Amino acid sequence: MGLKKCPNCGSDRIGRGKLSGYAALQPVGKALSFGSAIIADVCSDCGFIFNMYAEKPEKFIPR
Numbered sequence: 001m002g003l004k005k006c007p008n009c010g011s012d013r014i015g016r017g018k019l020s021g022y023a024a025l026q027p028v029g030k031a032l033s034f035g036s037a038i039i040a041d042v043c044s045d046c047g048f049i050f051n052m053y054a055e056k057p058e059k060f061i062p063r
C-alpha cells in the first residue's frame with residue numbers, strides 16, 4: 001500500500017471524507033431501504049475529490 005496521490009495536483013496529503021444523510025447512495029429500486037454512506041478521498045491541497053466508494057457495498061448486491 002503506497003501513499004495515495006492526488007491525480008489533480010500530485011499532492012500526497014490526502015484526507016478522507018464521508019457523505020452521509022440525504023447524500024447517501026441508495027440502491028436503485030429500494031427507495032425505502034437505508035443507503036450507504038459514501039467515502040471519498042479528498043486532496044487537502046487543492047480540494048480535488050476522488051476515489052469515491054460506498055461504505056457498505058453489500059447493500060448493492062444485485063439480485
Ligand SMILES: [Zn+2]
Binds near residue numbers: 007010043046047
Ligand atoms: Zn490535489
